[in-house]
Amino acid sequence: MAEADYMDLEHTGPGTLAGRYLRTFWQPVFRSKDLGPGRTSPIQILNEKLTLFRGEGGEAHLIAFRCAHRGSQLSVGWVEGDALHCRYHGWAYDGSGRCVEQPGEDEAFKDRVRIQSYPCEEYLGLIFAYLGEGSPPSLRRFEDFERPGVLEAGVPEIWPCNYFNRIDNDPAHVPFTHRESTLRTSGRLPGGARNLTAEETEFGVMSTVSSPGRPGFYVHFHMPNINQTRSVVRVEGSIEDARNLYVDRLFWRLPIDDDNCISYVVDLVPLTGEAGEAYRERRRQSEEAAGPSPNELAAAILRGDLRVEDVDPSISMYKLFWIEDYMTQVGQGSMAGRPPEHLARADATVSLKRRVWQRELKALSEGRPLKQWTDPPGLAAMNATTAG
Template structure:
């Protein structure tokens, strides 16, 4: 496909089919659902980068991603039946295989089915997530993250669907300057650490970008950004466990920020917690229990704050720091609006990471628009977690209660 050279390579937010940013994101495998949320023999609708699709798991266990609607008269295929590795439409029973080929049409002439094929995209599973390749040409090899292939508890959290553009979330990660203010209430509750006199730096790397924040006498806090939409950090483990656990337990985390459409996004968060055997099982159990009760009420609190019905400092004191962080981040990122008005921003010294990340994006989109070679991002074989000396902010979180 040929695209005009004048395509707007500063537009990162519109990602539907045919957009420049959408073409770029589609050149990478993107997670579309958590593996455990799709049982064999089930089909679900998924919306990714503005495309409505049907994701199903065949009776063999293999996953398939095909068009959202049946080619006959357009009803939603996810309402149909999964049979072997095919999906059959609920309306008149047309049946499609995982490649999108129609293989059966009750009541129709032989030969008609062979002429009908719907969209399909390759899928594969990794780190507890189902990934799809929705781009042009042959899919690249799956990107591997060595830090998450180590021994320990690997867990994909409940996906977070937020009513804002995925770039609001992406911009936030290298933005260490938000922490003392967005999370002021959280930090105050655990001892009011002064974290505003940090120095910040960001540099391009072979995988994307490394941001570093450090304060006097404190170990550096590293944040990794894997182009084009993945963040990685190490922080105190989520506090489903006892206080003792939380105080000494670290978790390596990957955050995939994926557009649902231009005004909604989903974050898939993968954790690797260095616990094995019984301790690992016990952690998994606590985590399962905590997740069952978690996000619905947190989201309601965050929405009440945005609606002016309450303030951050009114939030129940018994809430863990981890959960309060979540509410605070939702309030500021969703608070920027579904699509942030970047042309009206006033960026300053603290925005060094945000600025560099956007430069990388802009450079790659320009190259894509002009048909020039793109940078081939690679992951270091030894991973990145070893760089982490500590994390002064989440060390505070670790001292919080364990609710």
């Protein structure tokens, strides 16, 4: 195995080391609420095109992109019971990829036809799939997100950059990247540089961030591609929500292909009862607000057609953060395409994440055991519970 293979964190198609490694974990592939009973969707994840469908009984299934007969795209088919029928000639497949119907053919023929399928489970408002080899590990649980509160899977962020740009995002960027959103919420410029340390833990990498005169905080990265944060300011809803609430959040960063990625976001807001319902409604209105999408605005800024300072002041802080992060992370280009980096002290998290990833890829390439990560509860509580 050449060194370049396990140093390569960006390429994730089938057969690549990083792709094989990501496939050893359950990964989210869709928001549960976006796939009603009897509905289908084409998806692309880890450079693979697949078909997702939900049986009329409510179970989600993930099968191959194309029909085994003559290769038509299965997502344009229709669901009956717990099977998906190909639109071209009506062959039908169940969730395990078995062909269960072939109109006009000998009964025995269908028993010889099977397409790829992957196990699915639902958790925290997301559909997860296991795309790896062999029997899947049990689905990871995040007990911090099983507490009472408003649990919402946010709008997935689909960005035109490699997924590792998003994993590489560091806690040191906040006062600079999010300068405009901080100004809008507090009327003050954010503080300057922060001290940052990073250490490897049982779940991945923990960053400790401190700056003079402010409470320190922690950012937790669950290997291989999940950030856990307690966010203030970046809160979907009204500007008052952004000023007064905090959100515990999980982000999964996943490749669509090598140049595009998707982030699945799960928020837990500590409101219950009527206050929770009222917040849910403000959040829905904010998500559905008319106007250009955060991606359209961020792309206009990168083209030089707009300044972040001129983005509509009524936009939610959640969306403004999205725009600000997009500007910097999509703006980096690919690892291979950017000039040589100069990693500095504030890049402790970036360096450690890359080292841990490369160590695991090397172990995978040599057939050695991989580190078994565990996701302990209580990480959320390590951070202060008041906004500001």
